Amino acid sequence: MKQVGYFTHSDCMSHNMGHMHPESPMRLEAINAQLQAQGLMLDLTQFAAKPAELNLIERAHPRQYVHEIEQTGLDVEDGDLIPLDGDTSMGPGSLRAALLAAGAGCQAVDYVMAGDLQRAFCATRPPGHHAEKSLAMGFCLFNNVAVAALHAIEQHGLERVAIIDFDVHHGNGTVDIFENDERVMVCSSFQHPFYPNRHFDTPGEHLVLTPIRAGASGSEFRNKFEHDFFPALDQFKPELILISAGFDAHALDPLGELNLVEDDYRWITALISDISKRHSQSRIVSVLEGGYHLEALSHSVCAHIETLLHD
Numbered sequence: 001m002k003q004v005g006y007f008t009h010s011d012c013m014s015h016n017m018g019h020m021h022p023e024s025p026m027r028l029e030a031i032n033a034q035l036q037a038q039g040l041m042l043d044l045t046q047f048a049a050k051p052a053e054l055n056l057i058e059r060a061h062p063r064q065y066v067h068e069i070e071q072t073g074l075d076v077e078d079g080d081l082i083p084l085d086g087d088t089s090m091g092p093g094s095l096r097a098a099l100l101a102a103g104a105g106c107q108a109v110d111y112v113m114a115g116d117l118q119r120a121f122c123a124t125r126p127p128g129h130h131a132e133k134s135l136a137m138g139f140c141l142f143n144n145v146a147v148a149a150l151h152a153i154e155q156h157g158l159e160r161v162a163i164i165d166f167d168v169h170h171g172n173g174t175v176d177i178f179e180n181d182e183r184v185m186v187c188s189s190f191q192h193p194f195y196p197n198r199h200f201d202t203p204g205e206h207l208v209l210t211p212i213r214a215g216a217s218g219s220e221f222r223n224k225f226e227h228d229f230f231p232a233l234d235q236f237k238p239e240l241i242l243i244s245a246g247f248d249a250h251a252l253d254p255l256g257e258l259n260l261v262e263d264d265y266r267w268i269t270a271l272i273s274d275i276s277k278r279h280s281q282s283r284i285v286s287v288l289e290g291g292y293h294l295e296a297l298s299h300s301v302c303a304h305i306e307t308l309l310h311d
């Protein structure tokens with residue numbers, strides 16, 4: 001069996017939006033600790049993430065936007081935070097972390113496309129799926145999964161890439177970036193109505209947008225996921241599957257209001273694994289998005305990675 005790669009970097013913990021902010025460095029600490037505790041880290045091939053060159057990020061975002069983020073990151077002084085929106089800001093470690101988060105996805109795509117890894121998980125932050133073409137929001141600066149998808153297309157010549165987003169929040173940024181790009185199928189399940197309430201009804205056969213009511217159970221989620229995503233992906237036949245892996249649909253999550261548990265993440269991952277075996281030679285690159293209850297997050301990531309390893 002080919003290996004599963006784990007891409008991360010300690011500098012992703014230097015992005016800190018304040019000690020009360022739910023998108024905290026402790027998220028990565030909790031994930032790393034739980035992977036160690038469960039013995040899963042031993043089964044993973046570990047890589048230090050490398051920062052993305054700006055031209056890779058400019059495939060998904062206009063140059064001016066990328067340079068504004070870069071300049072803000074360079075301008076911010078020690079002990080300071082520069083707000084970008086109500087819940088997103090940049091401190092001294094933020095630019096480096098954002099470049100690493102965008103770079104890890106591209107790096108993982110390179111390894112998987114070269115056949116040196118079967119699958120990969122990127123334990124990086126800040127997350128990315130709310131970042132629109134020219135708008136930082138919802139804890140996101142650069143749209144990491146979009147940058148990775150465009151890297152697979154531009155660098156590796158793929159014609160069809162799927163992004164599956166099971167974060168509790170809609171991947172508005174990813175839809176904004178790919179709304180007119182049919183090379184990328186975006187499948188996003190999300191609590192609705194709910195934050196961010198943007199781009200959730202954008203039309204397009206390559207956009208599979210699945211709203212789910214607050215309070216829904218794991219089985220309700222599974223039914224919708226299977227009913228909406230499975231046939232669309234089977235028809236699309238992706239050559240590579242990327243996952244926007246958010247774990248804030250967990251029942252314990254303080255932000256989301258769905259009721260998934262670890263077993264649901266196992267089931268979702270097994271379903272995606274099944275699709276990858278049929279269409280993408282098992283190639284999957286999964287990148288961390290949300291998930292704010294540290295124990296639920298770390299256990300759910302373990303269930304996800306265990307299934308990526310063994311299913």
Ligand SMILES: [Zn+2]
Binds near residue numbers: 169
């Ligand atoms: Zn989320």
